[in-house]
Amino acid sequence: MDTVEKIVEDFASDIAMGPFSSGTRLRDMIRAIRACKTAAEERAVVRRECAEIRAAIGENQQEIRHRNMAKLMFIHMLGYPTHFGQMECLKLIAAAGYPEKRIGYLGLMLLLDERQEVLMLVTNSLKQDLNHSNQFIVGLALCALGNICSAEMARDLSPEVERLMRSRDVNTKKKAALCAIRIVRKVPDLAENFMGLASSLLKEKHHGILISAVQLCTELCKSSKDALEYLRKNCVEGLVRILRDVSNSSYAPEYDVAGISDPFLHIRVLKLMRILGQGDADCSEYMNDILAQVATKNESNKNAANAILYECVQTIMGIEATSGLRVLAINILGRFLSNRDNNIRYVALNMLMRAITVDTQAVQRHRTTILECVKDADASIRKRALELVFLLVNDTNVKPLTKELVDYLDSADPDFKEDLTAKICSIVEKFSQEKLWYLDQMFKVLSLVSTKVQ
Template sequence: MGSLKTFIKSVRSSKTIAAERAVIRKESAKIRASFRDVQLDNDKRRKNIQKLLYLYILGEPTYFGQVECLKLIASSRFTDKRVGYMATMLILDESQDILTLLTNSLDIDMQSTNQYIVGLALCTLGNIASPELAKDLYPQVEKLIKSQSSYIKKKAILVASKLIEKDPMLTEVYLPYLNDLLSDKYHSVLLGTCYLINSIYYNDETSHETLKQLIPKLTTHIKLLITTGYSPEYDVKGIPDPFLIVSLLKSIRIILQNDSNSNHLESINDLLTQICSKFENIKGAGSAILYETVKTIFTINSDSSLKVLGINILSKFLIQKENNIRYVALDTLLQVIEFEPLAVQRHRSTIVGCLHDGDISIRRRALELTFGIMNQQNIKLLTKELLNYLKKEDDEELKFYITTQLSISCEKFNANLEWTLETMISMLNIAGNYCNDNILSSILATTMQVKNQNLIKKILTDMINTLKNGLFDQYGLSLVTIWCLGEYGDLIISKEISESLIIDLINSILAVANYSNDQQKVQIKIYILTTCLKLSIKIQNASLIEHLRKIINESKNDINLEIQSRSIEYSKIFGEPIKIKKGLLERMPAPLIRKHEGSSLLDRSHNVVIGNTITNNSSISNPTVDKGNILLDLLGDDVVKSKEKDSAIDLLSDIFGNSTINTKNNSPDINSSISNKKNDNILGLFNNNQSITVDKSIINSEPTSIEAFNDETIKVGFIEKDIGNGNAELEAVVKNINKDSNSISNIVVLCAVPKHQKLQLSSISKTVLTSNDFTILNIKITGNSGSKVKIRVKLSYVLNGSKVDRQFDFSAANALL
């Protein structure tokens, strides 16, 4: 067999894919045959494993070399171990059973006198650790954390953080070492300690108070870094170790993110102000420190002046030439605009200027931020900018987003119907094909609210003149114009716009229009048929009326069933006497304008606490929370069950007709209360007029529970019914505590437990809670005896038409399965 270098040259020199595949298959077969040789020495085995790594890079199967990697690791030579551990980290993962054979080798190597062999073992354990490996090898990692070598200590700390993620129970093993580790003088050890702090915080809720005691040491390290002089070992363009400063700030932010009454806030605010003043005009690494500082300002409970300072720093990022810095600034402003909207408003011109950036990702965030800062005072100015931008933008997704958000903003912030309608028509002229049905229906509903007939005449005349210029390909404009002709055609008939011109316009739209999909063609044709019918009572020329009848009759044999049905129905109405037609075809009453929710260009699926409010945030998330969210999303069956249950209740209500159950307070125990009335007819089946009234006195009051979450709108508590022998039975009590007495709807409760435990969650009995109403869910957890009871809860509900997402953890105090 040739060398690795020869093998790579053979692959690269292949002129066709078939020739390359032949070389790979031939070499792979040779490697397999070599591994079957019982006399194979470690030198040849090492060369074959190196070739195996190249095969792995090419995406070829490498499973047949797993055992050989373990054999190479068992060698006493460092060169063999290095290749063996590298291949093991790439070829194996924690899900494979063969990993158990690695335990002994890792244990032996972590006790080696050669620090580089110890480092290899630690690196491998950190990359492919499974819960089983974590339980077996954590004592060795604990010993290495106390090592005198900073090289070994820093690796051991990082591995400890990985083991905690695999088995959160190990938190109590490594937590006592944090205080001493933060006293270490080596920056690499401090960096690893920051990562360990973050891992402990996210995996063990009971450790939060202990971690808060570390805040003074973390702040001391930052002060020393920013006040001490030049340090050549860690210096980055005059900044002393920006990596460590950022890590220390992140740990402080994570520890204090849920703490609104911390004793450390005043000193932290002073420190953040000092950092901002020192690095304000330093680019590169200084920008990274400032960015982390701004995130910290908005995460902890900082005062308003500090938040304004943070927004001013982000605005300076916006005027820099570096695209990445501007991207970060826009993304962060989107997350913090709700805290200091006036401060963000001051930088409106800079934000709008980013709309013309060449980078699509920057334009997307600038667009969303532009709509975020829009209010009653600046809507006209921003709308003008957005319409100009809409003319130049080629991205279809952005056009859909702009038209939707612009129509929603016009309805929300401006009561001037004339300006709103003119803006909507201008939008239709520019991007009529990118307006969905909700937008078009909203425009029509807004038009019907207008009482001034002169304004309607002006708007409709402008639309007709625009269409006359050949814009028949704008679906939205054509649809709205056709509908308005049917409703208000009699208002515009004059010398300038004659009856024949209206009919010619309808014929042109019917014949010339070519829209993007068949659904739009069908919709236009249906609207034209309706308009023809309505114009038959508004037009006086008999020949033109007959032409309208012809348009309707020609569609009787259309291949679309809806068009065919409309044509047949309308032709019958067309033949009715004029008095009957006028009654049927009079103007429609103005409907209520439905409020539409805005959409987002960005996927902000991760919940992160900023201050005391949970907001959608994608850039300040952590890996552990991400995994929890993924796990919670997999439990979506509970949402389906709740909806199915609601629909089942509705069906029962329909079946029982007039029978009603009047309850003064809905409760999960209502069924038991009703069942006590044995002498009553069940649900009025024998007398449809009978109703069963359940008094509030019959229903059980809210049970006493341990409060786990409270956002002053909804409260969640837990009742520990039975815990022990590897099982835990809990009840979750969800209560509406809204002070404004508003009801909460669409309540969804999802729960998740650690991987080594199993969860059974009952469906929520009520998805709508009135003021002071509550509902109960049953939770059953099974797992290893002696493990802690920990639950991650994802809660969502709708209040005043807005969806709210919350996420929190609950740990039963001193309770073990």
């Protein structure tokens, strides 16, 4: 909370430093609230401040409107009602200056949401600001529209956003693409208006525009079957090029994360590839080479690289990939099981449970490592590994797997014994081919943990 308070305080200080104000009032309010020792004292301070703000609103004190809005935002973050200040947001947005518009739009995004009727009153101001000559004011309008746009606003302002997606300014183009995501979400029928624009943005070089365009394409695929088919025909080549470029690019401080070039763009592109390649053999075939390159190039000793590898594995398992590529993906998950990080091992076990339906034989090769996970100190890993072992059991490996589990039963954690016993009994009942072996295993289980057998 302190960080949020500091942001609002610093932001309001920048705004409030004008010819009409000393800029200290917000700080005074924050100090008074922090000094309160009880909830009742805090409520009293907030009530007093709200009364002063109401009085200022009633007297139409324009010179302190921006400062009052900053205070209202802080009060809102503390959980107190601030609906009486909503119209002040609209008045600040309608002002001519950038500082007033900035705090007005911030208040609009924080104090209002798309369900409130008062939001319709800001549509005209948004349209004017989207056509403003100042790129920073255009950016404010796009941010606000991308956060609180309703279906009606989307229909009214969609042409302005389309025009701004063709802008020469990098930041405007990026924000317009992100704003288009919200518009498509609210009005899926408008998806066809953005298909060509989204496809053209994938040819840009700037990573900010690229990641925004990829996110827009992902949303278009979810909202419209026509958009999905269009992007399959027109975007796969561009996505492969982006992934190859970012994977082979030299060190760039602006995008580098622990020695990995822009892992966020990597992951977004891989997610979109998974959507486009699912159920489409031609698209999947075009992606195979670059996916193999990404899977083999990234080392699994860095978190950013592990994130890319995991997403790459998900994409390989989600598209119509070749059997060799699937084996490569499952081998990566096998390496994850040997990682020291419990989170990485857990997601690997989860993914292997899904992969077993695709290629059981490839998962069987990692049976020994999975059995070791059953004996892990972490309860969630033990439970997930046991579920995976249960899925791996078949007529050929039932005896060695059952022996491993029964041998571990004696030394298993007391809280885990009940689940382990239940799984062993289920395996024995399901796969027993000899009565003698069935009785032998059941007697062993009964002798070790008779109280756990139901």
